[in-house]
Amino acid sequence: MSPCETIETEVLIAGGGGAGTRAAIEAAEQGAKVLLVNKGPLARSGLTTMAGGGVAAVMGDHPEDSPRSHFEDTIKRGHYLGDQNLVEVLTEEAPARLQELEGFGAKGPPHPLLHKTGHSHPRGLFLKGHRIMTALKEWASCHADNLTIWEDALLTRLLTAGGQVAGAVAFDMREGKTFVIKAKAVIVATGGLGELFPYTTNAPHGIAGDSTGSGVAQACAIGAKLVDMEFIQFYPAIGLFPPILRNVHLNLEIATSLLGGTLRNAQGEAFLEEFVKRGVMVRDVSTRLAYEEIKGGRGTEHGGLYWDAGMSADLSMEEIVRKVSEEYGQGGILSTGRRLKAIGHSLAEPLEFRCGAHFACGGIQISEKTETNIPGLYAAGEATGGIHGANRLAGNAVPDLLVFGKRAGENAAAYARSSSQQAIDESEVRKENERIFGYLEGKPNGISVKEIRRDLQQVVDDCLGPSRNGPSLVSAAAHIQGLNDGLPRIQVANVKEFNITWVRAIETPHMLALAEVIARSSLLRTESRGNHQREDYPRPDNRRWLRHTVAQLKDDDLEMTTTPVVITRLEPPWE
Numbered sequence: 424m425s426p427c428e429t430i431e432t433e434v435l436i437a438g439g440g441g442a443g444t445r446a447a448i449e450a451a452e453q454g455a456k457v458l459l460v461n462k463g464p465l466a467r468s469g470l471t472t473m474a475g476g477g478v479a480a481v482m483g484d485h486p487e488d489s490p491r492s493h494f495e496d497t498i499k500r501g502h503y504l505g506d507q508n509l510v511e512v513l514t515e516e517a518p519a520r521l522q523e524l525e526g527f528g529a530k531g532p533p534h535p536l537l538h539k540t541g542h543s544h545p546r547g548l549f550l551k552g553h554r555i556m557t558a559l560k561e562w563a564s565c566h567a568d569n570l571t572i573w574e575d576a577l578l579t580r581l582l583t584a585g586g587q588v589a590g591a592v593a594f595d596m597r598e599g600k601t602f603v604i605k606a607k608a609v610i611v612a613t614g615g616l617g618e619l620f621p622y623t624t625n626a627p628h629g630i631a632g633d634s635t636g637s638g639v640a641q642a643c644a645i646g647a648k649l650v651d652m653e654f655i656q657f658y659p660a661i662g663l664f665p666p667i668l669r670n671v672h673l674n675l676e677i678a679t680s681l682l683g684g685t686l687r688n689a690q691g692e693a694f695l696e697e698f699v700k701r702g703v704m705v706r707d708v709s710t711r712l713a714y715e716e717i718k719g720g721r722g723t724e725h726g727g728l729y730w731d732a733g734m735s736a737d738l739s740m741e742e743i744v745r746k747v748s749e750e751y752g753q754g755g756i757l758s759t760g761r762r763l764k765a766i767g768h769s770l771a772e773p774l775e776f777r778c779g780a781h782f783a784c785g786g787i788q789i790s791e792k793t794e795t796n797i798p799g800l801y802a803a804g805e806a807t808g809g810i811h812g813a814n815r816l817a818g819n820a821v822p823d824l825l826v827f828g829k830r831a832g833e834n835a836a837a838y839a840r841s842s843s844q845q846a847i848d849e850s851e852v853r854k855e856n857e858r859i860f861g862y863l864e865g866k867p868n869g870i871s872v873k874e875i876r877r878d879l880q881q882v883v884d885d886c887l888g889p890s891r892n893g894p895s896l897v898s899a900a901a902h903i904q905g906l907n908d909g910l911p912r913i914q915v916a917n918v919k920e921f922n923i924t925w926v927r928a929i930e931t932p933h934m935l936a937l938a939e940v941i942a943r944s945s946l947l948r949t950e951s952r953g954n955h956q957r958e959d960y961p962r963p964d965n966r967r968w969l970r971h972t973v974a975q976l977k978d979d980d981l982e983m984t985t986t987p988v989v990i991t992r993l994e995p996p997w998e
């Protein structure tokens with residue numbers, strides 16, 4: 424086993440997407456010594472880089488718009504489950520957070536204000552994720568004196584002492600070595616968990632690795648509360664067939680309203696027509712209706728539905744791209760178009776799509792200061808819960824990561840200034856080292872990571888998709904727990920440098936832990952609301968369920984409870 428070197432910092436950040444990088448900048452500006460550890464290269468990994476361009480914030484261009492209106496849209500589309508104190512912060516501070524990025528070059532192409540589905544007014548910017556990340560990277564480089572960025576490394580286990588954060592174990596992929604990082608404050612900004620699902624927008628083109636939820640699972644392992652983990656937002660349409668389109672997300676509004684296409688089931692019947700006529704595709708509702716077609720036995724042989732291009736089938740790909748670009752700026756249709764062109768697929772043949780996991784609405788519970796229930800532990804971005812409620816409004820994730828990323832950096836730095844470094848528990852470090860290097864050892868009944876992940880994704884797809892029911896959730900939770908038995912048998916090739924399969928092995932227990940939390944949270948919520956639909960409880964139950972589910976590990980057992988939603992301004996319908 425490799426020896427474990429020790430590194431010291433004041434603020435340690437897990438994850439260098441938008442939330443983590445914004446947090447790092449702020450903590451460094453406050454004078455803290457900051458170490459940001461990111462699983463991939465900065466601005467070339469994570470979901471922020473992939474964000475399509477819709478960024479919701481009231482930028483003062485629409486006379487009737489206001490942060491209050493943005494607040495109300497967010498609460499209502501989240502089915503009254505967003506904590507209103509957090510949503511106030513989000514909607515009030517988003518414009519300032521976007522404006523300050525402009526100074527570092529984050530400008531979109533000139534484009535009219537976007538009127539995204541679910542918003543009362545056209546609002547926000549068209550600003551692609553890679554521009555945001557490039558600007559944040561540029562800004563972060565101004566703080567090289569006290570901000571260190573460590574790429575191709577990940578945190579594998581958070582460490583506490585006396586219930587307080589003490590640091591973490593980190594794994595360097597380039598060398599295949601572990602390190603102990605001593606830190607007074609830790610910020611978890613590790614993004615989403617879409618890769619628990621076989622179909623997801625979070626792992627485009629089948630390349631997996633960033634969105635495993637590993638930071639959230641590590642926070643859970645030290646006792647942090649996770650809220651509303653049952654709310655997985657599914658994107659109604661991601662490519663299924665031809666295989667080159669797998670997991671590429673298709674914009675249904677573009678596909679139907681703009682290009683005049685039709686959505687059909689395998690029997691050739693059009694569906695979602697009402698939405699198409701109105702030109703809106705609210706994600707939770709369109710996902711549910713599309714999923715019901717498939718579940719009702721009207722899906723294609725590949726398990727999806729058809730997008731029939733109709734009139735647009737006669738247009739060349741160049742014409743389609745021009746049309747879409749005029750309406751939506753540089754649209755993501757480019758990637759779909761290039762792929763189809765590469766395999767000589769004509770739009771005269773229908774494409775197949777299905778829904779895929781897109782965004783985790785639940786996550787680590789935070790206060791307005793991004794504090795968790797563990798002293799010294801902060802969280803920001805998609806890793807957190809309680810902001811988006813039961814359904815995230817389009818364009819709200821980017822403002823979330825900027826607003827709460829800044830707050831996390833500021834508050835973690837303040838905490839680090841006023842606290843002392845906790846002692847590291849060497850036995851915890853030893854256990855983690857044994858776990859990590861144990862995967863390289865030969866075993867009589869060794870199994871591959873692939874096998875265990877395939878089983879996990881199967882049960883997650885079967886039982887934790889857009890439509891759920893009690894008996895299958897019970898069996899999913901039991902099945903996932905059973906998969907833990909296979910963990911000690913995982914065996915990977917004994918290669919230390921850049922062994923991605925080894926990294927996958929290291930994160931697999933984190934994924935199993937989160938899948939179990941999702942199953943147990945889904946079981947606890949005996950109602951249907953937003954992204955959580957129960958066949959056996961088909962209606963919302965406002966009297967009992969205007970509450971968050973809470974999962975917390977206590978004495979190695981997952982305790983499931985509930986807590987009321989924070990209401991400040993907008994009274995929910997209680998009946």
Ligand SMILES: Cc1cc2nc3c(=O)[nH]c(=O)nc-3n(C[C@H](O)[C@H](O)[C@H](O)COP(=O)(O)OP(=O)(O)OC[C@H]3O[C@@H](n4cnc5c(N)ncnc54)[C@H](O)[C@@H]3O)c2cc1C
Pocket residue numbers: 437438439440441442443460461462463468469470471472473474475476477478479552576577578579612613614615624625632633634635637638672781782803804805806817818819820821822824
């Ligand atoms: C295809 C797509 C399009 C989208 N379009 C939009 C849009 O138009 N508008 C909008 O508002 N939102 C959009 N979203 C959602 C939005 O992009 C994400 O919610 C947001 O970027 C998440 O930011 P984050 O900083 O929390 O996480 P990320 O940007 O995913 O960053 C997390 C980082 O943490 C790293 N990491 C993970 N685990 C560890 C670990 N254990 N140790 C160290 N590092 C780790 C990852 O490698 C990653 O780099 C889109 C999402 C997708 C998938």
